[in-house]
Amino acid sequence: MTTKTKEVPLNFDGRARRFSAELRPAYGLEKWLLRRLLTTMRDPPLTIRLWSGEQIHGSSRPAEVTLHIKEPHALWGILANPDLYFGDAYSDGTIEVDGDLLHMIELATLHRPQLVGESGPLGLSIRLFAPTPRGNNLKASRHNIHHHYDLGNDFYRLWLDHPYMQYTCAYFPDPSMTLEQAQVAKMEHVCRKLQLKPGDTVVEAGCGWGGLAHYMAEHHGVTVRAYNISQEQVSFAIDKAKQSGLQGKVEYIEDDYRNITGEYDVFVSVGMLEHVGKRNYGALGGVIDRCLKSNGRALIHSIGRNAPRLMNRWIEKRIFPGAYPPALSEMMSIFEPYDFSILDIENLRLHYAKTLEHWLQRFEEHRTDVSEEFDERFVRAWRLYLTGSIAAFKLGDLQLFQVVFSRGGDNELPWSREYIYGAE
Amino acid sequence: MTTKTKEVPLNFDGRARRFSAELRPAYGLEKWLLRRLLTTMRDPPLTIRLWSGEQIHGSSRPAEVTLHIKEPHALWGILANPDLYFGDAYSDGTIEVDGDLLHMIELATLHRPQLVGESGPLGLSIRLFAPTPRGNNLKASRHNIHHHYDLGNDFYRLWLDHPYMQYTCAYFPDPSMTLEQAQVAKMEHVCRKLQLKPGDTVVEAGCGWGGLAHYMAEHHGVTVRAYNISQEQVSFAIDKAKQSGLQGKVEYIEDDYRNITGEYDVFVSVGMLEHVGKRNYGALGGVIDRCLKSNGRALIHSIGRNAPRLMNRWIEKRIFPGAYPPALSEMMSIFEPYDFSILDIENLRLHYAKTLEHWLQRFEEHRTDVSEEFDERFVRAWRLYLTGSIAAFKLGDLQLFQVVFSRGGDNELPWSREYIYGAE
Numbered sequence: 001m002t003t004k005t006k007e008v009p010l011n012f013d014g015r016a017r018r019f020s021a022e023l024r025p026a027y028g029l030e031k032w033l034l035r036r037l038l039t040t041m042r043d044p045p046l047t048i049r050l051w052s053g054e055q056i057h058g059s060s061r062p063a064e065v066t067l068h069i070k071e072p073h074a075l076w077g078i079l080a081n082p083d084l085y086f087g088d089a090y091s092d093g094t095i096e097v098d099g100d101l102l103h104m105i106e107l108a109t110l111h112r113p114q115l116v117g118e119s120g121p122l123g124l125s126i127r128l129f130a131p132t133p134r135g136n137n138l139k140a141s142r143h144n145i146h147h148h149y150d151l152g153n154d155f156y157r158l159w160l161d162h163p164y165m166q167y168t169c170a171y172f173p174d175p176s177m178t179l180e181q182a183q184v185a186k187m188e189h190v191c192r193k194l195q196l197k198p199g200d201t202v203v204e205a206g207c208g209w210g211g212l213a214h215y216m217a218e219h220h221g222v223t224v225r226a227y228n229i230s231q232e233q234v235s236f237a238i239d240k241a242k243q244s245g246l247q248g249k250v251e252y253i254e255d256d257y258r259n260i261t262g263e264y265d266v267f268v269s270v271g272m273l274e275h276v277g278k279r280n281y282g283a284l285g286g287v288i289d290r291c292l293k294s295n296g297r298a299l300i301h302s303i304g305r306n307a308p309r310l311m312n313r314w315i316e317k318r319i320f321p322g323a324y325p326p327a328l329s330e331m332m333s334i335f336e337p338y339d340f341s342i343l344d345i346e347n348l349r350l351h352y353a354k355t356l357e358h359w360l361q362r363f364e365e366h367r368t369d370v371s372e373e374f375d376e377r378f379v380r381a382w383r384l385y386l387t388g389s390i391a392a393f394k395l396g397d398l399q400l401f402q403v404v405f406s407r408g409g410d411n412e413l414p415w416s417r418e419y420i421y422g423a424e
Numbered sequence: 425m426t427t428k429t430k431e432v433p434l435n436f437d438g439r440a441r442r443f444s445a446e447l448r449p450a451y452g453l454e455k456w457l458l459r460r461l462l463t464t465m466r467d468p469p470l471t472i473r474l475w476s477g478e479q480i481h482g483s484s485r486p487a488e489v490t491l492h493i494k495e496p497h498a499l500w501g502i503l504a505n506p507d508l509y510f511g512d513a514y515s516d517g518t519i520e521v522d523g524d525l526l527h528m529i530e531l532a533t534l535h536r537p538q539l540v541g542e543s544g545p546l547g548l549s550i551r552l553f554a555p556t557p558r559g560n561n562l563k564a565s566r567h568n569i570h571h572h573y574d575l576g577n578d579f580y581r582l583w584l585d586h587p588y589m590q591y592t593c594a595y596f597p598d599p600s601m602t603l604e605q606a607q608v609a610k611m612e613h614v615c616r617k618l619q620l621k622p623g624d625t626v627v628e629a630g631c632g633w634g635g636l637a638h639y640m641a642e643h644h645g646v647t648v649r650a651y652n653i654s655q656e657q658v659s660f661a662i663d664k665a666k667q668s669g670l671q672g673k674v675e676y677i678e679d680d681y682r683n684i685t686g687e688y689d690v691f692v693s694v695g696m697l698e699h700v701g702k703r704n705y706g707a708l709g710g711v712i713d714r715c716l717k718s719n720g721r722a723l724i725h726s727i728g729r730n731a732p733r734l735m736n737r738w739i740e741k742r743i744f745p746g747a748y749p750p751a752l753s754e755m756m757s758i759f760e761p762y763d764f765s766i767l768d769i770e771n772l773r774l775h776y777a778k779t780l781e782h783w784l785q786r787f788e789e790h791r792t793d794v795s796e797e798f799d800e801r802f803v804r805a806w807r808l809y810l811t812g813s814i815a816a817f818k819l820g821d822l823q824l825f826q827v828v829f830s831r832g833g834d835n836e837l838p839w840s841r842e843y844i845y846g847a848e
Contacts, residue, residue, distance in 0.1 A: 173842065306832050307761070308760070329757070329760060332751065336731035336751055336753060341730050342771060343771045345766060345768065345769035346841065347766055347767045347768065408730050408820035409819060413773075415774070416845075417841070418597065
């Protein structure tokens, strides 16, 4: 890998860059800035090895991991904007982590400089220049979703659960469950929270590969209409439903949630809100208000934050364009204008960390298959994204909220949540 | 009662008013305005009977309840500011409800004019003139709390549960439970959510008559320090703890939550947030941040709203000065500045309606005892407050949120909520 990156030009979003074979020595200024960075980070137990072979130790304690910066350009990028350039440099191989990548990210997160916000130690406040997340109007949404979800069903099949292909947080009431068990448990948890009963009509906003809609129709006797703007996912879902003889029970529609029509007993959306964008929360609330019957039950499952904060810039730029995980205060602007009543919020943060651990393990197990489709830069970017997400959920940077709600005047509510936890 | 109010001056917050024995006829304008009001309310099935004996029907359907307006002054007050003056006029007996009071309030709520907001049909927007709820600085809080909670332990003992005197929403996993059972179930529900274990230290902000603190120490082997600024309640609580030999386990402190000191495994506050006031949410968050250990668990139980809205003015003015039930978006300003992580929110709205039904029933059963202490105006005001609150919770105007939270980085979280619902 190291040799390869030095020999061939790497294309990364259109930028081409050739590494010079002859690397200059590290300047005193560069080493001084790195030392300053490590001091600002309150002396993390990590070592930085430079392209020149010189090492800078973050702490007098033994280093737990080594960050290898292989060329000056990567160093300056990281100093200026660590959130964005660490990811890029790791992807293109100009930095390498010797040791556990997850541990490296955890250290970097726990030792994140407190005062400089999302800026680097050079003191430039990135916030000032930071673009807001990309827009999510009808056209932009289609583009953004295509970027991520149309990488190919074969790719996702390598490391998601079978057969439901749930690319959202699983539910591990018992942490030793397999990924397959935990994804079924998640779907069942959602169905129970929604109190599905045979004959109910369900609308799903953002249905991925259709697994949840499929499961609901198959196991709860409901009729589901599921919306998604990812063409590849919708084709996949339709084929699956045909194979299972569920054509009359599940309908997959390649369209935006804003175009949902009809009235339903149940509204459900698992893992779409992250892509909706804050500005459209009112529109989403309006859609739910339009399509939910007076005694309807509804659930939104979404990544969130403990407080409003910008998405990690690298993830937003390279992995999930337009994505924004909201704080609960922000999420409320879906519900409050329409007098929806929040009945139940559950935070499944650690379940997402565990889900991602399973995904990463399977991804690494299928690395050879992935490499047949994608270049090394992609493999490294994806590894970083999965690993970084584990760290974010483990360290509490990201949350996973399941929000159950109904119309404000609906009194057909269960007297306790035992309906979720009781025997089937 | 009717005769009495016409004979004696009624003191109501310092205002004295004598009813004229000779009532004039109703003007055409008054009847026209009432008809306009009923039209704006989309023809509710209620009849208004005037002091002159004339009746105005809200609908061609048979009236389900009759509102008897006994003097012109009451009519004009209600037209100008129904939220405030309905309560006052009902309390001083210048209006009477012939039929079920709860049903009357439900009709008025369901038929509330949509366009005039909190103003009367005269079209004056009360919002423009509405004072914000009274302040809740240290001194004002003491005054506000004294107003309501120091009415006398004997009074509350007449209609609250025994022995825990819980003046907050009970929990009825089985709606046929007695009030006593449901209040114990509420305390147990809170203890389970907080995962109390023997030896834990607990701080309680706003402890009422000390029932929850008492219960926790008695049944969960924890040590509790409980704060309250109501002198009568604290004395009562201290006596009870002595009687139960819990002196070393529960400490009641007559002081403001802002003066909490120490560090604890658990923070709990049941039914205090309503009195804190939006402006002080940051201060409350700061107190919790100061006193909660790194792996501490915390719970706030509070009346809330589906969206930010002013408190009913009569309740705020006559019953609960300074009170404000927040929407979840507002409540989040307690948590978000301190990176607290919301783990679990449960809405127990219908449980509060049921709790209030029990309270009202006991209150009416003890009406004679109440009348020995308080005048008829108080009895009627209290009846209206309890009945109006039942309606508000039943119709979804008010919510009851239990919010469980921890520090953002705490990973000692149970894998599911079965710890709340499993066998003991």
